[in-house]
Amino acid sequence: MRRLPTGLVFALPALIVLLMLIAYPVAYTGVLSVTDPSGAYTGLKNYQDVLSSRLTPRAFVNTLWWVGGSIVFQVSLGTAAAILLNQEFPGRGVVRAVSVIPWVVPGIVAATTWAWMFHTEFGIINYMLAGPGLISEPVGWLTNPDTVMPAMIAINVWKLFPFVSIMVLAGLQSIPKDLYEAARVDGATFWDETRYITLPQVRPVLMAVTLLLVIWALNHVTTIYAITKGGPANLTLITPIQIFRLGFESFQFNQAAALSVMFFLVAMVIVALYIRFLASGGETAR
Amino acid sequence: MRVSLPGRLALYASAGLLMAVCLFPFLWMVVSSVKELRELYTIPPTWVPRNPTLSNYATVLFSSNIPRYFLNSLVISLGATALSLALAIFASYGFARFSFRGKAAAQSFVLVGQLLPTAAIIVPLFVTLRWLDLVSTYLGLILVYMIITLPLSVWMLTSYFRAIPVELEEAAIIDGASRMGVLFRITLPLSLPGLVAVTIYAFVTTWNEFIFALCFATDSSVKTLPIGLAEFTTEFNTDWGAVMAASVIMTLPVALLFLSMQRLFIGGLMAGATKG
16 A cells, blocks of 8 residues: 655645635636536636626726725835834834734724714714815715725725734844944935835835735725625726625626636736736845 | 934824824724714714713624624634644644655645635635535535635744754654654644734634625524624614624724734744745
8 A cells, every 4th residue: 555645644634625615616617607507518608798797897997996006005104104113212012012903903893983984974084174174065985986995995005004014014123233334324314224225125025015915905895895885886896896796696606707717817917917027126136 | 323303203293193093993983882872973073972871782782683693703713713723733744844745836735825816716615615515504614714714824834833943853753752742742832922823813814704704604693793794884774883882892802812912923923924
């Protein structure tokens, strides 16, 4: 009898579970996408149906806005907060602990709390803006077509910038002190240090974090679904929510599968492009 | 490092702003949860509740489905945490201490799981669960949660196990310990911070998970807290006081877990990220 290698025996249970829950469904999505509910082969009909729907391009554009807007602000604000938290000042420990709160609060709780704060009539945000005269009348943040997507992005940024700062802070703390000392001997200011030492040194961390954020934003459903369900007038409909609606509200499993395949491919292309262009740029610059 | 006075003031101001931005929504949630209904709907809003009341909590605890959902969440999160911890410990030990054909492929397969767009597999997962007769069961959700907890857990624990000197294990084996004895008596006690980090990670992500629960738990006997909260807000007349009270109740376990173990957790997370 041939024995399995010991290491494989150890890894096997986890691998079987993941194969069953990842590899099989991924393959099965492909099958569902080219069949009809009775299982008969239909070619690319499901794809044509999905692509001819007005919602698909709309959701695609919304998804790009959602991912792009979230990432830009999460990374820039998160990095700024990390640089701040890396300075020495009394009470730094407290500020560090407090700044993790948004990340710890469950996503659905963040969504409901912000929905209440954005409330048109009784929301605290309209009240605070109206006080100093920044707005003359209450803004319908979650119903106005111009503000609803920015409001959603703001919630997502609030929720995840602490994650960026934790990771970047870890990177900052591993930068050798003598780099800064050498720069200061040469008369560098705080901004010089940030531009020429800090940012280049945390670049690998930023790359990894940004990749994770892109994937999370692409997958995100909670905030938008809990607050607007993709409305008003599909202005916040992003592709993951469209897949959910198609599959679990319209029960068009085969069309939902076709959309999943396209979404999967686009997501993989974005991730691959990102790794190819940005991450490899970091290697050569070193 | 000596900083000028304007520099220091700018530092304090930004630190204060950061604290306010992070803390305010959380505080507003707590304040709103103890306001009377009348006070919630007054203009201008009051900063401090005039007659603090626990009636919103009473509504949530005695006349809603939230307690049931809380129990469901607890069972599912604890079950998923235990299962993923058990699977991850063995898999990571296999990856960290042995070499075998296909190990690199297996490890990258596990990592790809972390990068997978989960929204793209909800439909086939639902079909799979229906075929296994596991839709709207605790076991079904616990299994599905392996997709989100296992990859990172395996990744983090593998780097933890690798960092433990292999000589310690060899010495134990010369003294007559079995492989399992070595794993449970030497390796695991030495990687306690990693185990804590993985446990918290698994518990918190499953406690907060939304889309899988929304798709695969369609019956109120297995629905979890996030779904319950979403149902609360989407009903036509939202009782915001009760919603805020339910939000506080849902945040408490996670917040307590994090605050008590913040140092260990962030340390473990960073070790996994940098050593990987």
